[in-house]
Amino acid sequence: AQSVTQPDIHITVSEGASLELRCNYSYGATPYLFWYVQSPGQGLQLLLKYFSGDTLVQGIKGFEAEFKRSQSSFNLRKPSVHWSDAAEYFCAVVLRSNDYKLSFGAGTTVTVRA
Amino acid sequence: DAGVTQSPTHLIKTRGQQVTLRCSPKSGHDTVSWYQQALGQGPQFIFQYYEEEERQRGNFPDRFSGHQFPNYSSELNVNALLLGDSALYLCASSLYGGLGSGNTIYFGEGSWLTVV
Numbered sequence: 001a002q003s004v005t006q007p008d009i010h011i012t013v014s015e016g017a018s019l020e021l022r023c024n025y026s027y028g029a030t031p032y033l034f035w036y037v038q039s040p041g042q043g044l045q046l047l048l049k050y051f052s053g054d055t056l057v058q059g060i061k062g063f064e065a066e067f068k069r070s071q072s073s074f075n076l077r078k079p080s081v082h083w084s085d086a087a088e089y090f091c092a093v094v095l096r097s098n099d100y101k102l103s104f105g106a107g108t109t110v111t112v113r114a
Numbered sequence: 115d116a117g118v119t120q121s122p123t124h125l126i127k128t129r130g131q132q133v134t135l136r137c138s139p140k141s142g143h144d145t146v147s148w149y150q151q152a153l154g155q156g157p158q159f160i161f162q163y164y165e166e167e168e169r170q171r172g173n174f175p176d177r178f179s180g181h182q183f184p185n186y187s188s189e190l191n192v193n194a195l196l197l198g199d200s201a202l203y204l205c206a207s208s209l210y211g212g213l214g215s216g217n218t219i220y221f222g223e224g225s226w227l228t229v230v
Contacts, residue, residue: 004156032214043118043221044157044204051214090156097214100147100170104156 002027006091006105013081014113021076021108023091031093033074034102035065039087047089050074061085086112116141118222120205126228127195135190135225139207146188147219148180149204157204163188164210192227200229 005024013019025031035047048059055067065076074091091105119138127133139146145164149157159172163182177193186207192199203226208219 034213041223043223044206045221046218051216092156094213096212098212099214100145100162100208100212100219101159101172102149102157102213102219103159106154106156 002103004091004093004103004105006089006108008108009106010109010111012111012113015083016080019076019078019081019085019110021089021091021110023074023076023105025072025074025091025093027093027095029095030069031095032097032099033065033067034092034094035059035063035074035076036090036092036104037061037087038090038107044090047076081110081112083112083114086110118205118207118220120203120222120225122225123223124226124228126230129195129197129229131195131229132191132193133195133227135192135203135205135227137188137190137205137207137222139186139188139205140220143207143209143220144186145208145210146182146186147206147208148188148190149206149221150174150199151202151204151224153201160190195229197229200227202226 033050036044047063050057050067088107090107092102147162148160151157162170166182179191182188202224204224205222206219208217
């Protein structure tokens with residue numbers, strides 16, 4: 001079945017430590033890939049996206065993601081986490097360029113401890 | 115520049131009732147999409163509107179309907195509410211052309227619907 005999987009429901013990380021959130025997709029062709037962040041009281045915000053080209057994508061707030069076709073993965077990373085990074089993170093895909101339907105994973109909740 | 119605005123922020127309805135949620139897109143945007151986000155889950159696409167017509171629809175029953183007005187604002191209507199309709203309803207706006215063509219979609223903060 002076509003799906004976006006985020007294997008980790010909840011991750012706790014110390015402030016200043018590195019963070020990696022996993023995302024795997026299962027589609028016939030490589031979709032367009034996105035990472036969003038959702039903080040309490042705020043709407044979903046786009047962190048970065050991958051369509052083609054360089055497989056390492058830089059985003060906002062110091063985040064980056066790496067696309068690996070062989071593993072059908074698009075993992076999100078941040079070298080040094082700040083307390084303000086505590087939020088819910090969603091991986092999402094769109095199947096075609098003219099598509100509006102974002103298909104989201106179930107999300108990973110990130111807790112940052114001092 | 116106002117982003118995507120939604121109203122109401124919170125509401126409580128009784129099973130079987132009908133609800134209307136409203137959305138004003140980001141200035142300059144002509145396409146509106148609606149998503150349902152149940153507690154602990156990722157958002158699910160309901161439908162997308164452009165030029166006052168529903169252009170794309172997700173796997174939701176006909177109880178979910180919408181409308182887009184000439185000023186690009188939109189409404190989501192849900193009839194015969196079920197307990198399972200309790201969720202955060204997100205509106206998002208973008209320019210026409212699809213999200214894989216480089217357009218960025220902007221989300222509102224959502225409307226929390228509780229069905230009792």
